[in-house]
Amino acid sequence: MPEVRLVNVTKKFGKIVAVDDVSLQIHDKEYFSLIGPSGCGKTTLLRMVAGLTEPDEGEVYIGNRLVTSFPPEDRGIGFVFQTYALFPHMNVWDNVTYGPRVKALESEESEKIGREMLEMVRLFERLDAFPSELSGGMMQRVALARALSAGARLLLLDEPLGALDAKIRHDLRYELRRFVKDLRLTGIHVTHDQAEAMAISDRIAVMRKGKILQVGTPKELYLNPEHIFVANFIGESNFLEGYVTKLDNGYATIELREGLSVQSLDKRHKEGEKVVVAVRPEVLAVERGERETENFILGHIEGFRFEGTNIRYEIELKNGDEVVVVRPALAVEWLEVGEKVTVSFPADKSFVFAYPKRGLKNELALE
Amino acid sequence: MRVLDSLSSKSTVRYLIYACSLAFFFALILIPPILGIVLKWGTITDVFTNPSLMSRATSAIYSSFAIALFVSFIDVVAGLPMAWLITRGGFKWLKSLDTLADIPFIIPTVALGYSLLLFWSDSNQGISSLFGSSLVSQGWLLIILLHFAFSYPVIVRVMVGALLDYKREYEEAARTLGAAPLTADRTVTLPILKTALISSFILAFARSVSETGATIMVAGAFENGPIFISNLKTAQEPGYEGALVFVSFILIAISCAIFVTIRLLGPRLKMPIKKVWPVTERKLSSSRVTNLRNGMSLLVFFLLILIPSLFVALPSFYAITNGTLNQAVTGAGIWQEYWQSLILSYLVGAIATLLNIVAGLPMAVLIARRRLGTTLSSVLDVLVNIPLIVPSIALGVSLGIFWENFATLPEIGLLIFVHLSITYPYLVRSMTAAIERLNTDFEEAARTLGGRPFTVFRTIILPLTKYSLFAGAIMVLTRSVSETGATLAVTELKTAPVLLVDWVKGGVKATPIEIGLGCGILIAFSFIILLILRLFTRERARY
Numbered sequence: 082m083p084e085v086r087l088v089n090v091t092k093k094f095g096k097i098v099a100v101d102d103v104s105l106q107i108h109d110k111e112y113f114s115l116i117g118p119s120g121c122g123k124t125t126l127l128r129m130v131a132g133l134t135e136p137d138e139g140e141v142y143i144g145n146r147l148v149t150s151f152p153p154e155d156r157g158i159g160f161v162f163q164t165y166a167l168f169p170h171m172n173v174w175d176n177v178t179y180g181p182r183v184k185a186l187e188s189e190e191s192e193k194i195g196r197e198m199l200e201m202v203r204l205f206e207r208l209d210a211f212p213s214e215l216s217g218g219m220m221q222r223v224a225l226a227r228a229l230s231a232g233a234r235l236l237l238l239d240e241p242l243g244a245l246d247a248k249i250r251h252d253l254r255y256e257l258r259r260f261v262k263d264l265r266l267t268g269i270h271v272t273h274d275q276a277e278a279m280a281i282s283d284r285i286a287v288m289r290k291g292k293i294l295q296v297g298t299p300k301e302l303y304l305n306p307e308h309i310f311v312a313n314f315i316g317e318s319n320f321l322e323g324y325v326t327k328l329d330n331g332y333a334t335i336e337l338r339e340g341l342s343v344q345s346l347d348k349r350h351k352e353g354e355k356v357v358v359a360v361r362p363e364v365l366a367v368e369r370g371e372r373e374t375e376n377f378i379l380g381h382i383e384g385f386r387f388e389g390t391n392i393r394y395e396i397e398l399k400n401g402d403e404v405v406v407v408r409p410a411l412a413v414e415w416l417e418v419g420e421k422v423t424v425s426f427p428a429d430k431s432f433v434f435a436y437p438k439r440g441l442k443n444e445l446a447l448e
Numbered sequence: 449m450r451v452l453d454s455l456s457s458k459s460t461v462r463y464l465i466y467a468c469s470l471a472f473f474f475a476l477i478l479i480p481p482i483l484g485i486v487l488k489w490g491t492i493t494d495v496f497t498n499p500s501l502m503s504r505a506t507s508a509i510y511s512s513f514a515i516a517l518f519v520s521f522i523d524v525v526a527g528l529p530m531a532w533l534i535t536r537g538g539f540k541w542l543k544s545l546d547t548l549a550d551i552p553f554i555i556p557t558v559a560l561g562y563s564l565l566l567f568w569s570d571s572n573q574g575i576s577s578l579f580g581s582s583l584v585s586q587g588w589l590l591i592i593l594l595h596f597a598f599s600y601p602v603i604v605r606v607m608v609g610a611l612l613d614y615k616r617e618y619e620e621a622a623r624t625l626g627a628a629p630l631t632a633d634r635t636v637t638l639p640i641l642k643t644a645l646i647s648s649f650i651l652a653f654a655r656s657v658s659e660t661g662a663t664i665m666v667a668g669a670f671e672n673g674p675i676f677i678s679n680l681k682t683a684q685e686p687g688y689e690g691a692l693v694f695v696s697f698i699l700i701a702i703s704c705a706i707f708v709t710i711r712l713l714g715p716r717l718k719m720p721i722k723k724v725w726p727v728t729e730r731k732l733s734s735s736r737v738t739n740l741r742n743g744m745s746l747l748v749f750f751l752l753i754l755i756p757s758l759f760v761a762l763p764s765f766y767a768i769t770n771g772t773l774n775q776a777v778t779g780a781g782i783w784q785e786y787w788q789s790l791i792l793s794y795l796v797g798a799i800a801t802l803l804n805i806v807a808g809l810p811m812a813v814l815i816a817r818r819r820l821g822t823t824l825s826s827v828l829d830v831l832v833n834i835p836l837i838v839p840s841i842a843l844g845v846s847l848g849i850f851w852e853n854f855a856t857l858p859e860i861g862l863l864i865f866v867h868l869s870i871t872y873p874y875l876v877r878s879m880t881a882a883i884e885r886l887n888t889d890f891e892e893a894a895r896t897l898g899g900r901p902f903t904v905f906r907t908i909i910l911p912l913t914k915y916s917l918f919a920g921a922i923m924v925l926t927r928s929v930s931e932t933g934a935t936l937a938v939t940e941l942k943t944a945p946v947l948l949v950d951w952v953k954g955g956v957k958a959t960p961i962e963i964g965l966g967c968g969i970l971i972a973f974s975f976i977i978l979l980i981l982r983l984f985t986r987e988r989a990r991y
Contacts, residue, residue: 133620153623160624166617170639171721180625183635185726231625 083144083157083235083267084109085130090139092125099125100136101291107284112261112268114278117288117314118447123271124239126288130269131237132156143235154183156235159228163240165220167212173199173223174208180231198226201260218249225260236261238270242277254281275315279303287311309357309434313445318359318432319404320441325350325433332428337378339400343426344376347433355436358426362407366425367394369416376426380404382416396424449906456902466819469810476865477872478831480854481838484846485697487853492697494690501691508676509698512839515588515672516656519595523652524645526596526752527603529745532633534604535611537742546608549749552757553601554974556930558945559967561662562952563760564594566964569666574759586668594666595659597753599652606651610644611637628730629738635721646714650707654837657703661932661945665952673699674841674933681937693849696842707837711830761971763964772961776969782951782958786966789947790973796860796943797928800867801921804875808920812879813905817888829880836873843869844937851938859939866934871924878920882913922977929973944970 085107092100100122107113115123128134129141132153141149148156167176177198181191199205202222212220221241228236241257242250258281261268272278278285279299286296287310294308299315306312313320321343327334328351332344335358343358350356371379380398387393392410397403404424416422437444455461495502534546552560567574568584576583584590618640622632638645660674667675673695680688680695731737767773776783811832818825835843847866851857857865886909894904910917932945942950948966951958958966 131624133624152629153620154626154628156624158624160621162617162621164615164617166615166621168618168621168636168640170642179622179627179635182722183622183625183627183631183724183726185724227621227625237624 084142085235085267085269086140086142087126087130088140088142090126090129090136090141092122092129092134092136098291100129102139103291103293104139105286105293105296107267107269110262110265110267112258112270112281112283114270114272114282114285115288116272116275116278116285119273120448121288122291123273123288127237127239127269127271130235131158131160133160157233159231159233159236161221161224161228161236161238161241163243165212165224165244167220167223167227169212171211172208173204173210173212173215176212176223177208177227177230179227184231194230194232198230201229202226217245218253221245221253225257229260229264229266234266236266236268238268240272241270242272242274250277257281279315285315287314289314306359306432309359309437309441309444312359312432312434314447317362317405319362319365320445321358321360321402321404322436322441323356323358325352325354325356328352333433335433337400338402341378341398341400343378343431344428345426345431345433346429347431350433350435357434357436357441358431359434360404360426360431362393362405363391364427364430365404365406366427367396367406367408367416368423368425369414369420370423371421372423376428377423378426379421379423382418382420382422384418385416396422398424453900453903456905457900462901465810466814469807469814472807473811473832473872477835477869480850480865481700481843481846481869484848484850484853485693485700488689488693488849491690492694494687495694498687498691501685501687504671505676505691505695505698508671508673509695509702511588511671512657512673512699513702515591515595516653519592519599519656520649520653522596523600523603524649526745526748527600527648528607528645529741530604530749531607531611533742533745534608545749548754549601549604549608550978551601552597552753553605554926554978555598555757556926556945556967556970556974557598557659557662558665558930558932558948558952559760559970560598560757561594561665562948562963562967563758564590564597564662564756565666565952566763566960567756567759568593570960573762574756586666587670590666590668591663591670591672593752593756594662595656597757598659598662599655600749600753602652602655603648606644606648607641610641614641627724628726629733630729631724631726631733634729635724639719639721642717642719643715646710646717650710650837653706654703657699657837658839658841658933660839660841660934660936661930661949664932664949674839677841677845678933678936692845696839696845699839699842700846703837703839704834707833708830758971760964760967763961764968767961767965767968770961772959772965776962776965782956782962785942785956786944786947786969789942789944790969792941793929793944794925794973796863796867797925799864800871800928801875801924803864803868804871804924805917805921808872808875809879809917812876812883813909815876816880816883832873832876834873835869835871836877839933840870840931841933841937844934847934848938859941863935863939863941863943866938867928867931870931870934871927874923874927875917875920878916878923879913882916883909886912922980926974926977929970 087103087105090100090103103126115126117123125134129136132148132151136149140147143156174195178191178195181194196205199208202225204219204222207215207219215223242253245253254277270282282299284296284298285302287294287302289310295302295311302311302315306315312318321337323335323337325333326336326342328348332346333348333350334342334344335356336342345358378398380396383395383397385392385394387410390410391407392415394406394416395403396406406424495505530549534542568576568590569582569586570576571580571582584593614637618636619632622636660678663672664675664678671679677692677695680692775781779787814820815825815829820828844866847869851862851865890908891904894908930945932949935943935946948963950956951963951966
């Protein structure tokens with residue numbers, strides 16, 4: 082039932098356009114994430130779904146109801162705030178049963194819901210505690226129980242894990258998804274952490290400067306980014322500038338600086354066009370010494386970092402461009418700083434984008 | 449400065465400064481009024497042997513507290529919706545309303561009293577002229593209207609500040625859980641802002657119990673505590689000294705008892721938040737009812753507060769055309785004494801402000817940074833508030849007795865000490881709150897970079913709290929300039945408000961236009977001060 086539809090929604094704060102003519106459809110029982118850098122408009126968009134911010138233009142639908150002018154209390158939503166916003170003057174029990182009480186449910190019914198929700202988040206034994214007596218993770222679970230206790234079918238989460246330690250954050254994100262799926266809810270999760278969104282979402286919308294750049298499953302966004310910003314924001318990419326010099330045999334040949342060239346299966350650009358080749362660090366192959374492999378460029382190791390699971394090499398190519406290559410730390414023999422290497426570019430795993438009009442650095446900037 | 453910086457590293461020097469500040473507070477602010485009463489305790493029996501005086505005294509005390517309690521309640525009822533309208537109304541013009549709500553706060557109360565007297569009571573002017581006779585004659589009702597006018601801004605000011613600081617997410621969370629706006633305000637916002645509400649209630653209550661000058665103007669034959677003391681001082685009838693000590697003691701004791709009770713029990717006060725009436729509260733949250741409530745708030749504000757408060761400006765305008773202003777500017781006739789009194793008022797105010805800054809800043813650091821440990825600092829925090837809640841004329845009486853017995857001070861010295869006692873809490877409270885809000889990380893960062901304690905204080909704490917220091921200093925100055933009761937109690941010297949009371953009561957013959965202009969000039973000075981404060985506030989916006 083709670084499919085969410087936004088039609089040409091715009092919100093301005095003075096001269097700043099926070100959300101710029103956005104249309105979006107979120108399916109029933111979907112776990113959907115809105116991600117993007119700070120100030121991209123993702124929280125404003127979520128608040129417009131909740132009715133906490135009124136759009137200047139456009140329409141918001143929840144289910145089949147046009148709810149644009151509805152106050153938050155009439156939208157049938159649950160909202161988890163980044164700071165949790167647990168009422169400091171109420172204990173856990175009163176916080177969790179607040180929703181049923183203000184909706185005038187019978188006291189037995191309120192108690193039943195409160196009990197169920199607190200048992201679900203495994204905090205029933207802390208029902209007398211006040212928010213100031215709880216840990217961050219506990220507060221997050223109480224906030225979730227409170228949001229769900231009002232009987233919402235649509236759960237809105239505004240950076241719900243943002244205030245937690247890395248380890249707890251990692252564990253709780255799967256728990257969040259499990260709750261939403263077990264209770265057959267629709268969830269909209271706002272975060273700036275792409276790894277978090279990738280791990281738990283059915284679909285993700287990437288936003289920048291009030292606009293949605295791409296919507297897709299985590300796999301689609303990672304493997305087929307349609308925008309150079311998405312290629313950078315989701316995962317990590319190396320970017321090499323060049324020109325398309327030849328289109329034949331199913332390949333596009335891109336000439337990089339100093340006459341070096343690479344081939345790609347991405348042939349969306351014309352001969353002579355200035356482009357940027359994007360390639361993920363983990364798909365580049367690196368071998369010791371100078372070898373004549375397919376689609377290769379020579380270089381040397383500038384530095385490396387041991388990251389536990391992976392080892393991360395910083396390599397300067399022969400033309401002065403720099404690339405990062407990530408290899409499994411324990412599966413390969415490590416290379417040393419200064420060693421000459423050969424870097425191979427898989428033609429089927431690189432993306433070619435038109436060179437951005439406002440420059441590559443500006444286009445990738447997060448601010 | 450370097451010498452002071454390096455001296456501040458020595459703990460003995462630091463403790464010496466704190467000790468001086470504590471000694472100043474106890475020796476000059478807290479103990480003298482208590483000792484003053486103790487010294488004359490023996491005379492208190494006189495009042496028990498004089499039934500008519502006793503009956504007048506008890507009735508005056510009862511009137512003081514009954515009026516203060518009633519006025520504080522209607523302040524809350526009328527002030528809360530106004531604070532909500534200013535902070536949640538969402539219109540740009542509400543910012544002007546915010547400034548307008550400050551006006552009765554900064555008008556010296558005697559000018560306010562005279563203004564209300566003209567508006568409500570003078571059958572030839574104001575609202576009474578519409579009816580051909582005095583609509584509200586001098587007496588308890590006019591006192592209530594007067595006290596409402598000057599204590600209402602206290603509630604609005606404190607609650608607007610609290611609502612602006614309040615994390616609105618709590619209210620939004622309640623709304624997303626299904627609460628109607630009124631339910632969310634009643635069950636979430638108001639209980640969270642309970643401390644601010646209690647503080648504003650205490651301040652409004654104290655202001656009502658304490659006010660003297662304006663109350664004398666509008667009271668007629670009616671007596672509350674401060675008027676009774678003032679009348680006793682003037683008439684000096686037999687047994688007056690005992691009655692003076694008795695009433696002062698009771699006013700001080702009950703005020704302190706109420707203050708301590710509210711401070712102790714206030715945080716434990718449970719608001720009725722368990723019960724919810726979704727249908728009724730939803731109806732009461734509708735835009736029709738909200739607009740009606742806002743309309744009523746504006747009507748009350750303009751009709752009962754703003755217009756009566758500024759009504760005195762009207763005779764000031766006549767003064768421009770009929771030559772009174774000219775006389776005033778040249779200092780002719782009664783105006784020479786007026787200007788002298790104004791200079792005296794601002795001179796005493798300025799000295800009291802400076803002394804307050806010097807003695808109050810270390811005290812604010814002591815309390816805010818818990819230098820004496822949590823318990824002692826909390827006790828000190830309560831103690832510094834006492835002059836605020838004690839009726840100023842009662843404080844004046846006891847201080848007068850103390851200084852008469854312990855030192856021969858020139859009258860001006862006595863006046864400065866009395867003003868210092870009354871205004872002391874304003875600067876300390878303002879700076880304590882500001883330093884408490886300041887993250888200790890800033891100070892610690894400065895210390896790790898090599899800053900000595902005094903260097904940190906003057907380069908980090910002071911610049912970051914300068915707005916509060918300035919606001920506190922302005923409060924001290926305006927409070928001192930408008931102070932009447934204690935001044936009347938201790939000296940024959942005439943400050944501007946005392947002189948204006950004299951003009952109104954006929955001690956000096958002055959025409960209504962002259963009185964109006966006298967009040968108008970006092971108000972004009974206050975406006976200039978408010979303007980400076982506003983300009984300074986704007987400066988603050990950069991950080």
